[in-house]
């Protein structure tokens with residue numbers, strides 16, 4: 831699941847199958863709870879925290895620790911991305927499938943709003959820069975921090 835070996839997973843079902851394989855290769859149990867958490871995480875429309883995901887799964891009785899652990903595994907499997915966003919406390923996650931893999935973030939340092947944008951040019955520039963340094967780029971994380979339109983207006 832690297833930019834290099836572009837074998838893109840775009841469907842949740844496909845991602846779940848990939849996750850199962852990943853768990854087996856790691857010698858980890860493929861439990862119903864893990865798959866349920868994975869399915870819910872991969873179906874989230876945008877960024878979410880582990881607590882939000884846990885809230886969405888509360889009726890299924892998943893513990894918050896299991897939710898965290900499963901998110902970490904999904905990140906290691908390359909199916910979910912852990913984003914460090916300015917102005918947010920704790921990790922924010924997002925599904926990392928298909929077109930969603932290729933976007934950057936503009937983060938408002940005042941209200942925490944996240945604006946997503948396509949970043950092909952920036953990604954390409956980063957790739958070229960990496961190459962020039964003999965660096966093997968595995969993942970591009972493109973993020974800008976500043977003030978959103980609403981905050982600029984209200985802060986004058």
Ligand SMILES: [Zn+2]
Nearest residue numbers: 938941978981
């Ligand atoms: Zn703002």
Ligand SMILES: [Zn+2]
Nearest residue numbers: 924933935946
């Ligand atoms: Zn995003």
